[in-house]
Amino acid sequence: MNADILDSFSGRLKGGEDIKLRTLGPDDIPAMQKLFKTFSPETIFHRFQEPIPVMTDERARRCTGCTSEGSFAVASYYRDRFGREVLTGIARIGVIGPGEAEFAIVVGDPWQGQGIGRLLARAIAGMAAANGIEWLESTFDMDNRRYLDFCESVGLKGTLTWERGQFRLRSKVSDIKR
């Protein structure tokens, strides 16, 4: 996994804090659990497709760790006035076949609408390409209009299929704006 690419991505929150990106690992379980507390029930349901009430250690490990070869997770963060790192969002890539991966992006509710999702999408596209992934897939609720608009805005405009309340979007990594 080529994580150096992440250094080239940065953003800024409305409050002026600088957003940076880094990869996530097993040590990030507490940070993931803290981020989870900023999710509204809607955000949780859209990300996990289930109304999970707490982020257990096991689930946090799955969200942060590399559960299969070639899988990875990227976090966006800023440092508060005490210099502590605060996670604001996570993008995850899970390999599903040769040159194919599923991705998911979630941003904590306080930081939504500030370009973090777009930043994460560009970053994982770059990392995916660097790791030989050509196709990215994402599944989401068909009534999640906001997510569909987001995908279109970052260039995820491939094939859209549906099944029982869910869209599956399959896009070429090279189409994603970087």
Add this chain to the structure above:
Amino acid sequence: MEDFAAPPDRPWFRHYEDGVPHAYPSIRPVFGDDAHGPAESLWEQFDRTAATWPDRVAAIFEGTEFTYARLHRMVELFSTSLARLGVGRGDNVVLQLPNIPQCLVAYFALHRIGACVVMANPMYVAPEIAHMLDDSGARTMITLDAFWMNTVRKIKYSTGLRTVIHTGIADYLPFPKKQLFPLIGKKKGLWAKVRKEPGVYRFADMVAESEGIVAPTPGGADDMACLQYTGGTTGVSKGAILTNSNLLSNAHQVAGWFPGLKAGGEVFVCALPFFHVFGLTICLNVPIALGATLLVIPDPRNLKSIIGKIEKYRPTMFPAVPAMFEGINRFPGIEKRDLSSIKGCFSGSAPLSLEVMNRFEQLTGARITEGFGLTESSPVSHVNPLFGLRKEGSIGVPMPGTDSKVVDLTEGTTEMPDGENGELILRGPQVMKGYWKHEEETTNAIRDGWLFTGDIAYRDTDGYFFISGRKKEMIIAGGYNIYPREIDEVLYAHPEILEAAAVGIPDQHRGETVWAFVVPKPGAKVSGGDVINWCRKRLARYKVPKRIVFAETLPRSAVGKILRRELREQALEMMKNEGGPK
């Protein structure tokens, strides 16, 4: 009322039978309104019917008959009592009753004084009722003695509820059923002795003869008549605002589909629950608009009783759901029973198989027409011709005065070519005003006057529509919409459950039924029965999973999203190994 002229170039028009109007205004009035113009409110419709046929039997309940004049008088008396309690225009009032005459009286009494009826399913448990009371802001509720004592009383002080009017199933039963009912009803949770307390009133006292009837103050055509709660993807139900015009229009649209119906001459089997929007329109608003007799049946599952009543009272119209048609087809000795009085049936809530339809028609000589709709369209939007071309699996063609098309799934702006899937949208006088206090969802659901149904459908070249799927993860069991998220939330709240997911599984009788996959916490000793009991306390009966499947893990995608599709496949495999759908 707005004029809804159906567009002239729709292919479905050629399947309309002789006498079926094409545009909405021409289907009004159903009878003799010419001198007065169309009724503006449900109250006005009832008032006119009662004035036209005062001596006709309006309702028959377990042998007790109510003429239109008697029912009208009870409505006047009850509405006067309600008004004296301060209930009036702008108030939302929860009505939680099974099909009994008091439900009819309360429904029209509330409309008479311009209050909005919030229909509640008697199967709702305390948290569901509490949500409905909180969300609707209702301070008054009309319910059964037993529901009050066993359920509503527990939440009265944690909600805004201030006034409760209670009644009993036995109140209008004839001798000796009235005297015997408490013995049976108590066991079934349908009878309870009510303690006197402030703010609690007896229905019977409120319809006692008294001087001075208040003048009617019904709502206008575009005022809220009913707040009909329907499940929500977010796990809590939301109220669809149905106006007087919406409900009256749909009643007239349905009545107009059967040009052979005789105003003042029909008898309807009213077994579908009035609290459900399908029963509300087909078994209440339609027969009242036609001046029909309502054969009021409180338990739609008691087929023995229904068959007996059909033989005794000779009804002409039988609105039902597929499970009822199927149940009657299979009823022991049905060939020897006389159901020949039925001439027309309306089926809805779930797809009806051609086999069941044909068998029922052979048994009775009646014709069945199958309709489709949703709470947000009061509910009927599409219907199959009564005698014309039948296409298996089709929801039929749009109702008179209704326009419908299929648009692309993402933007909802491009009409799809015939045969291609997209989202089903419709517009017509029956489309709701919006969702109560859910402006964003209203904006999403109604765009430029079109209701986006969330159903995925295609249209064929004849103008028949076919449903292919849903845009929302939703289970439809016995005509009730169930969102898995609501069940998941209840399961996740169980102290011994780590992970859970509810899925819809095909069911021969209910269309679909709910199964839940559950991962217990390490060391937990929870049983399927425990989980079901947990759900029973928190969910209406129809939402409670029929089966709990314990698993070590739940299938998830590469990024950790639950895969309900795989759970459904697992369930289907289990069913297959056990001998197919039950």
